[in-house]
Amino acid sequence: MTFLSGGQPGVMVDSYEWEYVDALQKTPDAFHRFDHEKTVEKNLKRYELLENGKPYVRYEFIDSKEDRFIQISDVFVGILSELFHYTDALVLEGKMSISCPTKEQAYGIHLLKKVMATSEEVSPYLQKHLCPEEFMEFRYRFLEIVDSSWADE
Secondary structure, eight states: TTOOSOTTTTTTTTHHHHHHHHHHHHHHOOOOOOOOOHHHHHHHTTTTTTTEEEOHHHHEEGGGGGGGHHHHHHHHHHHHHHHHHHHHHHHHHTTTOOOOOOOHHHHHHHHHHHHHHHHHHHHHHGGOOSSSSHHHHHHHHHHHHHHHHTOOO
């Protein structure tokens, strides 16, 4: 934080449009459908996105109320967010051990891990993590431990 200067006080990140640009750059042949984010959409217009000298037009912003796939994605991300808030809190508290989940919780995490593995097989760009490496390592260790406890049933 010492090296940050020139920004708005109290604001560490004011927009994530660079994440959207990153997705466009890494998969230029794909058509991208993003959940409507006014700030990101406005900020993306500041960039001149070109492909072979022509405007890049393979993306659009859609209101999630109009697209069931974005709705499903929002639900999935919400579940992951809650799970990872839990595991991240354990890391921050220095508690690197995991209490045994119930059978139903373990099965849910088992299914969640299967969905994550399938999405990663489809494309490594379907999962994006914006957290320290220590958190990621613990998240995946947590998923492995819980998943292996389910497999033992």
